[in-house]
Amino acid sequence: MDALHVEDLQVELHNFTLNNITLDIPQGSVMGLIGRNGAGKTTFIKSVLNLLDRKGIVLFHGRSLEKDHEEVCRDIAYVGTDFDFSLNTKVKTLRKIYCDFYSEFDEQQFESLCEKSDITLKSKLSQLSLGQNKLLQLYLAICRKPVLLILDEPMANLDPITRREIIELLSEFMIDETHSILISSHLLSDLEKIADYVTLIDHGNIVLKDDMVHLQDGYFEVFASKEELTKLPKEIIIHVRKLGDEYQALCHVLDECQLEGYHYQRADLETIMYYCCEQK
Numbered sequence: 001m002d003a004l005h006v007e008d009l010q011v012e013l014h015n016f017t018l019n020n021i022t023l024d025i026p027q028g029s030v031m032g033l034i035g036r037n038g039a040g041k042t043t044f045i046k047s048v049l050n051l052l053d054r055k056g057i058v059l060f061h062g063r064s065l066e067k068d069h070e071e072v073c074r075d076i077a078y079v080g081t082d083f084d085f086s087l088n089t090k091v092k093t094l095r096k097i098y099c100d101f102y103s104e105f106d107e108q109q110f111e112s113l114c115e116k117s118d119i120t121l122k123s124k125l126s127q128l129s130l131g132q133n134k135l136l137q138l139y140l141a142i143c144r145k146p147v148l149l150i151l152d153e154p155m156a157n158l159d160p161i162t163r164r165e166i167i168e169l170l171s172e173f174m175i176d177e178t179h180s181i182l183i184s185s186h187l188l189s190d191l192e193k194i195a196d197y198v199t200l201i202d203h204g205n206i207v208l209k210d211d212m213v214h215l216q217d218g219y220f221e222v223f224a225s226k227e228e229l230t231k232l233p234k235e236i237i238i239h240v241r242k243l244g245d246e247y248q249a250l251c252h253v254l255d256e257c258q259l260e261g262y263h264y265q266r267a268d269l270e271t272i273m274y275y276c277c278e279q280k
């Protein structure tokens with residue numbers, strides 16, 4: 001069963017359209033959502049959660065938010081770009097709200113996570129750093145014990161050590177095979193550590209969807225002349241860029257032997273994104 005099934009999702013905003021997005025997140029896996037600024041990642045996440053008007057099918061473990069609102073809301077925890085509490089709210093007030101509202105909320109885990117990040121229970125949100133605010137949102141979400149975590153840029157404003165700790169925390173969350181994560185991030189090296197699948201959105205369209213093993217092993221950047229490139233099988237060439245007299249191509253091969261005799265290097269996620277996104 002898929003933790004999230006999205007089919008033909010469409011969103012029309014004033015100056016932006018999200019076009020026929022179709023994707024599945026198998027239960028027990030982490031889907032990374034990547035794309036340039038303004039590509040449509042947040043719009044996608046918000047529309048999946050019915051925070052924006054949309055067309056299409058969205059099912060969480062086979063259930064829809066419209067028909068099974070209570071169960072679906074209990075199963076999902078969302079960390080977005082905004083935090084819906086007043087800056088005067090104290091951490092201990094949030095702890096109480098979450099304890100009252102979510103029967104599964106793990107108070108002890110929450111307190112120990114806060115302590116680790118120097119977030120004191122008597123602090124107001126206004127007294128926390130940007131990073132601590134983000135961490136607090138993540139801790140509240142994780143301690144609710146959801147089955148699906150939806151995280152929009154959770155690593156923004158976090159230092160490299162804290163980011164590692166968050167990746168460990170998310171990896172611990174994923175030990176339970178019924179858990180799944182949808183995570184958008186510009187920090188591709190973080191996603192490379194945790195995502196099982198990656199979806200790349202560009203100008204409101206999915207331009208690439210693959211699993212991380214393929215992404216890390218099957219994509220190569222080939223440097224060649226136009227004549228040399230024409231000798232490569234067309235089906236392995238994903239995108240070509242011209243730089244001066246030289247051509248660079250992103251190729252997807254099942255076996256590196258297919259590139260024998262060519263000057264090439266393995267493409268990381270950033271390079272793949274560079275080729276697949278339209279230049280502005």
Ligand SMILES: Nc1ncnc2c1ncn2[C@@H]1O[C@H](COP(=O)(O)OP(=O)(O)OP(=O)(O)O)[C@@H](O)[C@H]1O
Binds near residue numbers: 013016035036
């Ligand atoms: N409420 C809204 N009304 C109208 N347009 C919007 C609204 N929210 C976002 N947009 C537009 O939709 C497009 C996609 O924005 P979105 O926030 O989804 O991008 P993103 O991929 O999350 O970008 P970033 O990486 O910068 O956060 C942008 O052009 C943005 O201006």
